[in-house]
Amino acid sequence: MGNCYVIVIDGLGVGAQEDAAEYGDENENTLAHLCEATGCKLPNFQKLGLGNIIPLSSVPANNEPLCAYGKMREQSAGKDSTTGHWELAGITLDTPFPTYSEGFPNEVIQQFCGGIGVEDVLVNKPYSGTEVIADYGEQHLQTGLPIVYTSADSVFQVAAHVDVTPIDKLYEWCDFARQHVCTGEHGVGRVIARPFKGTPGDFERISDKRHDFSIKPPMHNLLSSLQQHKIKTYSIGKVVDLFSEELFTQYRRTKHNAEGISQLLSLMSAVSDSFVFINLIDTDQKYGHRLDPAGYAACLQQLDRAIPAIISKLQEEDLLIITGDHGNDPTSESTDHSREFVPILLFPASLSMDINLGTRQTFSDVASTVSHFFGINVDFPGESMLTME
Incomplete structure (x- = not known):
């Protein structure tokens, strides 16, 4: 069966969604604007196929990408981490969580x-x-x-x-x-x-x-389904803080991305037939919100340098998904999250239905894909991206 790893690069968007104007985000494009502003080189992400998703000035497309690639549309109302991660886990919110621009009543x-x-x-x-x-x-x-x-x-x-x-x-x-x-x-x-x-x-x-x-998520979600089918679930980073702690076999909170990457590499040597959900927060918390494109670029380059080690730890039967949860354009005038498509990279590409996954209709395609990988039949809103039997 193997292990499935979902890495969420917090705040990594790839262009405004069609409804972005409703959120004041119609001009945002986190990754493209970052590349334009910094000339950020990401050679290992380029090998995976990051530059195939949208045109990037400093990350060219790859004629033979190692991953299936595409982008995903958020269906839930909102643009925050909880909403994004919940939809990745098969939960769609019709009403956004309340916000308080004037403070609390x-x-x-x-x-x-x-x-x-x-x-x-x-x-x-x-x-x-x-x-x-x-x-x-x-x-x-x-x-x-x-x-x-x-x-x-x-x-x-x-x-x-x-x-x-x-x-x-x-x-x-x-x-x-x-x-x-x-x-x-x-x-x-x-x-x-x-x-x-x-x-x-x-x-x-x-x-x-x-x-x-x-706030506790609805119990019909990817994590509860995996547990019901005796699949061990692991959290690295803030994922556990976005879901109930009881939904994880084990969780490891982290101070920064370097620790998150280290914890991931360590866990990859220890787990079998398990699901590992990772959030790498620095792009969002340290650099997106603080409008620091140079810091954001350096943070992505840190992860880029770790890609070969992560790939080398994967077993033949494993699945790796790399994505985001919303945008957070560090070149914007706004310090807020942005309503953007997020990237999807799926390794190995041989498991995918197509090398070019196109524009997926919901983040919940991840929940359906993970369920398919583990042989679980669950009616999440999304569709699996795999062809495996």
């Missing part, structure tokens, strides 16, 4: 404060995570009030200094918000605990202690 904040025993919160508006602690961290130290903020994504974020609020207490606050505040019409995709340390002028987020409390 008073009743939400009051319920949160009452539940955790504080008088008020600081900020309560969209803010950069690094800037919010720089601007409000000292006031937080003086008052002990939690810093609550959001972003363009559907998130309720709580930041607190470890000397004011122990990390376990912060987790309790966020769990309360997940269970009792951010529900129903205010059911954001994620409640995120953001502990930080340091002194005024030198505050620093403690990235490996961040914890996401995600």
